[in-house]
Amino acid sequence: MDPVSSTTYRTGAPTHSEQAGIEALIREVRAADGVDPLNENAHFALRGERPAVHWIAPTPGSPHPRGYAQWDPETRSAIIVVDPAHRREGVGRELLACVRKVTPEPTLWAFGNLPAAQTFATKVGLTETRRLLIMRRDLREHPATPSVDDVVPAGVNIDPYRPDDLSALVEVNAEAFREHPEQGELTAADFEQRMGQAWFDPEGLLLAHDDDSGRLLGFHWTKVEPREVGGEPVGEVYALAVLPEAAGRGIGRSLLAAGVRYLQDRGVAEVILYVEASNTRVVDMYRSANFVTVSSDASYS
Ligand SMILES: CC(C)(COP(=O)(O)OP(=O)(O)OC[C@H]1O[C@@H](n2cnc3c(N)ncnc32)[C@H](O)[C@@H]1OP(=O)(O)O)[C@@H](O)C(=O)NCCC(=O)NCCS
Structure with a gap:
């Protein structure tokens, strides 16, 4: 002391x-x-x-x-x-x-x-230097139903995580979150620490691979929160990322839909996520997928 x-x-x-x-x-x-x-x-x-x-x-x-x-x-x-x-x-x-x-x-x-x-x-x-929005989708109001968002783009496969995907996952995360101070710097050990938590389920970490090359193009890591709302667990879009070179093909939207469906199948009543307020393109994607802003976090320097 x-x-x-x-x-x-x-x-x-x-x-x-x-x-x-x-x-x-x-x-x-x-x-x-x-x-x-x-x-x-x-x-x-x-x-x-x-x-x-x-x-x-x-x-x-x-x-x-x-x-x-x-x-x-x-x-x-x-x-x-x-x-x-x-x-x-x-x-x-x-x-x-x-x-x-x-x-x-x-x-x-x-x-x-x-x-x-x-x-x-x-x-x-x-003074305020960064703002993170907390967005929420109520699955009782907006359940995951088969929609155009569920259509996986041609040449892409969405499957759950396997341990031999770890190094590709770390690389895609670093590349996709290059501008994001905390998320982009996660190492393999950081990923393993999170995968060691009681909530981790490999079925809820969905990976988009290129059919031909087998290359990882993006992922959606979902989380089922231990806290509960109205007796039901809360789901989280824990991390969603697509390689910049694979952007614009609908991979993010279909990964989002696949993850929300997984969370719904786990009995989740609402899904929350954190997104950088300045990332308006991504905020708009979430809005169009029925997420609304409920609060925000700020950093001051
Ligand atoms: C923000 C927080 C840390 C302030 O702690 P605190 O011990 O009440 O703050 P202090 O007593 O040292 O106050 C420092 C100054 O902030 C002002 N202040 C703090 N809370 C205030 C309030 N609710 N309304 C108006 N002024 C406030 C005080 O007037 C004081 O200025 P002064 O000394 O010139 O009068 C506390 O409210 C808290 O724990 N909030 C939750 C956690 C959080 O948000 N932390 C992030 C901080 S950026």
């Missing part, structure tokens, strides 16, 4: 009891704000499965901290979370000062981009 200020300390991978305290804080924040203040990478880091720097603002006499901050050296982004019962007491400002000692110009993620986060960012001199 390395004291940073009178009330905040910095830690390596959190111990079990620190983790439990932070997780209790995250649950409080999720209940109060209606959004998870951590993303998948941040949850991995909290469990010690990914390198990160952690700061904890303790509450005297309680295992439940007032605030928590995390900096991910790979994505060079930070997350700051303050207990709803301790907001407007300067905890957020103090945690940001700690993060700035490690990285003077941090990028901060605000999941849900709530009014408090927007005001906080303005007050501490940060």
Whole structure:
């Protein structure tokens, strides 16, 4: 434990009891704000499965901290979370000062981009640099039915993932997400880490191969979320990618339709996805497939 200020300390991978305290804080924040203040990478880091720097603002006499901050050296982004019962007491400002000692110009993620986060960012001199839209399709209103989108383009085959597809999958991901800071940098080990999670199902990772050459052209990785809505699981378009040279042939649309059908067959009631707001072509594709924007995440620098 390395004291940073009178009330905040910095830690390596959190111990079990620190983790439990932070997780209790995250649950409080999720209940109060209606959004998870951590993303998948941040949850991995909290469990010690990914390198990160952690700061904890303790509450005297309680295992439940007032605030928590995390900096991910790979994505060079930070997350700051303050207990709803301790907001407007300067905890957020103090945690940001700690993060700035490690990285003077941090990028901060605000999941849900709530009014408090927007005001906080303005007050501490940060401006919005990226926005991710969260889009949703209600399968009770818009079920997957056989449609033109289901027609797989000539010369292309859509099949589930097999382990010998891994290296091609990593290459196509890197190529398709070249402009995307986090997704495009995923390594084979990152893919394997995700495939090691309880939710992973190879049948839900659909690959489009070229019939003649056998080359991988694109993929749609779906995820069935453990959380439930109205007793039914929630599905996610976890990643959808097509090689730039294979764009415009309807491969993305048919991969999307095949994945949505798979999710529906798994009993999913709604499908969500995250997309870069600036990627208007892809946002339009999702809109035409009955996805609507429900909220957004923002990053501030
Ligand atoms: C955003 C968040 C971290 C702010 O934490 P905090 O401890 O309440 O913030 P501070 O008390 O240090 O406030 C710092 C400044 O932001 C302003 N501020 C923070 N929340 C505000 C709100 N709800 N309304 C108006 N101003 C607000 C404060 O007035 C303060 O400015 P001042 O000192 O000049 O008055 C907290 O609301 C939170 O945990 N939100 C959920 C997680 C999140 O969105 N994090 C991303 C942050 S970009």
